[in-house]
Amino acid sequence: MSRRLGDLLNRLAHNVRGTLGTVDALVLPPLCPLCQRAGGLDGEGLCADCRPRLPDLPAPRCPRCGGALGGVLGACGECLATADRPWTLAVSVFPFQDAARELVHRFKYQDQPWLARFLGGRLAANWLRHGGVVLPDVVVPVPLHPWREFRRGYNQAELLARELARALDRPVRPWLRRRRWTRQQARLDTAARQRNVRGVFRAVPLPETRPTLLLVDDVFTTGATLEAAARELLTAGAGSVMVATIARD
Ligand SMILES: [Zn+2]
Ligand SMILES: [Zn+2]
Structure with missing residues (x-):
């Protein structure tokens, strides 16, 4: 997923959460905060590639x-x-x-x-x-x-x-x-x-x-x-x- 698209999806998710309250179980998957790819995230939400960077x-x-x-x-x-x-x-x-x-x-x-x-x-x-x-x-x-x-x-x-x-x-x-x-x-x-x-x-x-x-x-x-x-x-x-x-x- 491109970074730009990732930003857009996350903003959308944030806005929806902001509007609806606690709608966390959205269809959107959580994304790594650094590379903004989905999947393979650890308990803190980081992917294995980005983990050592933080x-x-x-x-x-x-x-x-x-x-x-x-x-x-x-x-x-x-x-x-x-x-x-x-x-x-x-x-x-x-x-x-x-x-x-x-x-x-x-x-x-x-x-x-x-x-x-x-x-x-x-x-x-x-x-x-x-x-x-x-x-x-x-x-x-x-x-x-x-x-x-x-x-x-x-x-x-x-x-x-x-x-x-x-x-x-x-x-x-x-x-x-x-x-x-x-x-x-x-x-x-x-x-x-x-x-x-x-x-x-x-x-x-x-x-x-x-x-x-x-x-x-x-x-x-x-x-x-x-x-x-x-x-x-x-x-x-x-x-x-x-x-x-x-x-x-
Ligand atoms: Zn990452
Ligand atoms: Zn000090």
């Missing part, structure tokens, strides 16, 4: 960013040099390179929301393997600006959050909003990223039970966006925040 981050992992640890210290070099991470734990799945980078790019920028099923599945498996024993009360996606979400047609972090929440049997809540438009973080250096997202999120009033939240985003780069989001949730009354992302840059 390795998880190696263990042990850095608990503060979810990336590779390397060395004997309790956090990676970048996290040790970072003053503070406002969450108790971070888990990621892929190193942000090669096939994983391509996949995330297609998921975010090439109108392929159907990839959430695969990416969210891997996120859930990694969370259960590396996320420790604390389950969150609620899963919260990092929001897009409404205009950006309208243009894209979906918020990729929300689709991931839904998949993860389903696997963990926890609710998803849109407890964060964007207060203003921001430039895309990918084009900025670390200091500019922090300035860009300062004060950008506003949380809804949280329950007085001080819930433990799991904040979900696509890529962990410097962590500036997640830090701004986590601090806002803590200020609004979260008991603690944990973080899950698909890739660690």
Whole structure:
């Protein structure tokens, strides 16, 4: 099956699922997320050819960013040099390179929301393997600006959050909003990223039970966006925040 046709079929399947709810048993076969061929897929949905192209981050992992640890210290070099991470734990799945980078790019920028099923599945498996024993009360996606979400047609972090929440049997809540438009973080250096997202999120009033939240985003780069989001949730009354992302840059 050609890649173009595969895209089309997957989009169709996604739209039908979106419209009808849980119509998963469609006539369309599941496709490998990388080569988009049907058949011979393993338990995670990858074909045998593509399987070696998408390795998880190696263990042990850095608990503060979810990336590779390397060395004997309790956090990676970048996290040790970072003053503070406002969450108790971070888990990621892929190193942000090669096939994983391509996949995330297609998921975010090439109108392929159907990839959430695969990416969210891997996120859930990694969370259960590396996320420790604390389950969150609620899963919260990092929001897009409404205009950006309208243009894209979906918020990729929300689709991931839904998949993860389903696997963990926890609710998803849109407890964060964007207060203003921001430039895309990918084009900025670390200091500019922090300035860009300062004060950008506003949380809804949280329950007085001080819930433990799991904040979900696509890529962990410097962590500036997640830090701004986590601090806002803590200020609004979260008991603690944990973080899950698909890739660690
Ligand atoms: Zn494949
Ligand atoms: Zn780290």
